[in-house]
Amino acid sequence: MTREHERSVPQVGAPAEHPPTAAAATEPLDSFVLWEQRVVFVAVAKNASTSIKWLLADLTGQDRGAFRARIGLAPTRWQTVHARSVWQGVPTLHELTDEQRSQISPANGWFVFSVVRDPRLRAWSAWQSKFLSGNPTHTHTVFEGEPWLPRVPESADDVVEDFARFVTVLGSSEDSRVGEDDHFVPQWQRLGRGTVPYSRLYDMSEVPELLDDLGHHLAQHGHTEPLVLGRENSTPLPVAGRLFTPEVKDTLDRVYADDFEHLGDRWDFDTVLTKEPQWSRDAFRDIAARVAAGGQIADLSRNAKQMRSELRTELRDLKKTARSNAKTIAQLRATRDARDRELAKTRAANDTLREQLRTATTETAELRARNAALETALHHRTLRGLPRAVLRRARRALHGSGSEQ
Numbered sequence: 001m002t003r004e005h006e007r008s009v010p011q012v013g014a015p016a017e018h019p020p021t022a023a024a025a026t027e028p029l030d031s032f033v034l035w036e037q038r039v040v041f042v043a044v045a046k047n048a049s050t051s052i053k054w055l056l057a058d059l060t061g062q063d064r065g066a067f068r069a070r071i072g073l074a075p076t077r078w079q080t081v082h083a084r085s086v087w088q089g090v091p092t093l094h095e096l097t098d099e100q101r102s103q104i105s106p107a108n109g110w111f112v113f114s115v116v117r118d119p120r121l122r123a124w125s126a127w128q129s130k131f132l133s134g135n136p137t138h139t140h141t142v143f144e145g146e147p148w149l150p151r152v153p154e155s156a157d158d159v160v161e162d163f164a165r166f167v168t169v170l171g172s173s174e175d176s177r178v179g180e181d182d183h184f185v186p187q188w189q190r191l192g193r194g195t196v197p198y199s200r201l202y203d204m205s206e207v208p209e210l211l212d213d214l215g216h217h218l219a220q221h222g223h224t225e226p227l228v229l230g231r232e233n234s235t236p237l238p239v240a241g242r243l244f245t246p247e248v249k250d251t252l253d254r255v256y257a258d259d260f261e262h263l264g265d266r267w268d269f270d271t272v273l274t275k276e277p278q279w280s281r282d283a284f285r286d287i288a289a290r291v292a293a294g295g296q297i298a299d300l301s302r303n304a305k306q307m308r309s310e311l312r313t314e315l316r317d318l319k320k321t322a323r324s325n326a327k328t329i330a331q332l333r334a335t336r337d338a339r340d341r342e343l344a345k346t347r348a349a350n351d352t353l354r355e356q357l358r359t360a361t362t363e364t365a366e367l368r369a370r371n372a373a374l375e376t377a378l379h380h381r382t383l384r385g386l387p388r389a390v391l392r393r394a395r396r397a398l399h400g401s402g403s404e405q
Contacts, residue, residue, distance in 0.1 A: 019107030020197035022093055026101075029192055030084075030182070031093040032056055033104075037221045039214070040093065040104060040112040042198075044190045045183040046126045047115040048207055051229040053081045059223065060090050071304045073136040075294055078232040093196070106199040111217040114196075116187050117204045118267035119256035120249070121239060126183035127166055128235040132159070134291030138181075140298035146175065152288045156277045159237065164248050171251035179255070188258040203266055236283045236290075241273035374398055 022040070025031075030043040034056065041056060043049035057064070067080040074080045084092075093101060104110050117125075130138040132150050139149060148169045150162035170178050178184060191201070202210040211227045218227075244252075253260070375398055 019105050021102045021108075022104040022112070022196055023098060023102040024195040025093045025104075025192050027192055027195065028094050029092065029190065029196070031196075032087075033091050033093060033096065034060060035091075037218060037223070038108075038110045039217065040110060040196070042093075042112075042114040042191055042196060044114055044116065044187050046122050046129065047117045047187070048204060048229070049115070050078060050081060051231055052115070054078075054230055055227060056090070057081060057087070059218070062087060062090075071301065071308075073141060073298060073301045075133075075136055075290075075297055076232060078230070093192075105197050110197075110199070111214060112197055112199045113202060113210065113214070114191055114198060115202050115204060115207065115210065116191075116259075116263055116266070118269065118272075119187065119259045120244065120252045120269065121267075121272065122187070123167070123170070123184060123252055123256075124163070124239055124243060125235050127163060128237060130181075130183055131166065132162070133234065133236065133287055134294035136294045136298040136301065139291070140295050141301075142177070143175075148175075152291050153284050156240075156242070156279055159277075159279065160242055160245075163243055164245060167248045167251050171255050186256050186258045188262045194262070201263070236286045237277075237279050239272055239275060240277035240279075241275050242277055244269075244273060371398055 030045075030049070032039075032041045032043070032053070034040070037059070039056075041052060043053065057067075063086075066086050067083055068077050070080060070083050070086060072080070072083065074082070080086075093104075096104075104112065106112060127150075129135060131143075132153070134140065143149060148165050150166070151158055153159045153162070166178075169175055170184060182190065191198075200210075200213070207229065211229065215227045218224075375395065
C-alpha cells in the first residue's frame, strides 16, 4: 500500500477536477469544527477519541470544570469530555450551513482528520471498556441484567468465553442495541460514509504523526506550543490471539465488512493471533474493582437524577403556590384599595358634615346673641313703661321667632 493511499480517503462520486468539500456531510457525526484554526476532527469511539477531545478542548479554551461538574454516568473525570452539550463555540459539521460546509476542504487549507483502528481490536477494546470493566452506562444501566453480560473474571477461560458470547450477540439480531451502540458501529459509518474530505485518516499506531501534522497546521494559525495527548488506561487486559477463535474472527469480519472494504488493508492481524494472554491476578482484581465502582457510580447517578426530579417537582409546586399566593395577594390588595377609597370618601363626607355642623352652631349662636340683644333692647329701651301683658307677648314673640330660626 502506498503512502499516498494511507494519507487520504477518496470522495465517492466526486469529480476529479473539483476538490471535495464537506458540503454533503449532513449526517450527525461526532465531529468538532474549529473554524478559526480550520480544523475538523471526526471522533470514532475507542480510537483515541477521549485524548484528542481533551486536546481540542484545551485548544478552544473549554472550561474543564464545566465537564467535571456535570452529573452523569462517566466512570472517571477523564470521560466527562464526551458530554457534547458542555462544549462552547465548537459546532459539529451538521450544525453548519450548507455554505459553511462547502468551504471545508483540505484544498482550502483545512486539516480534516480522524483515527481508525483494526475493527477486531476496536471491538475487543470496547467490550473491555464498556462491559468487562463494568461501565456504569452500559453494564449497570442500558444493558443491566442481560444474560450475555460478562462475569467478573477469575481466569483466562472466563474472558475468552464471555467475549465469544458477546461477539455472537453482536453478529446476530438478538439485541440490536449492541450493534447500534457507537462503540460497536462500523467505523466507516461513523466517519461519514465518504462525505467528509479527510486530509488523512490516521491509524492508532500513527498518532505521533498525527500530532506532528496537527502541530504544523496549527503553527500556521499562531499556535506554536507542543501538542501532548493524555491517556487513561480503560482496558486492563492486553489483546491475545486466543480470543479470536475462527467463529469469533468470522463474525467480526462480517460485522465490519464495510470497514475492511473502504479503509483498506491497513492491519496485519497475524501478529495479534500469535500473542499469548498476559492476564495476571492483579488485572482480574482491577477489573473486579472497576465493576464495583461502576455499580456504585450508577447508583449515585440514579439517586442524583431522582433527587433532581424531586427537586424539579418541588420547584414546580413552589412556583404554583407562589402564583396562587400572588393572585391572592393581588386580590387582597385590590380589596384593601377599594376599602381605602370608600374610607376616604366617608372621611370626606364626615369632614363636610363637621363643617356644616360648625357653621350651623355658629349661626345658632349668632341668632341667640341677636335675640338676647333685641330682648335687652326691648326691656331697657323701647318696651320700658309698657304694660306687663304687652311685654310678655313681645317676649313670647321674640322667643318663638328665635326657636324657628
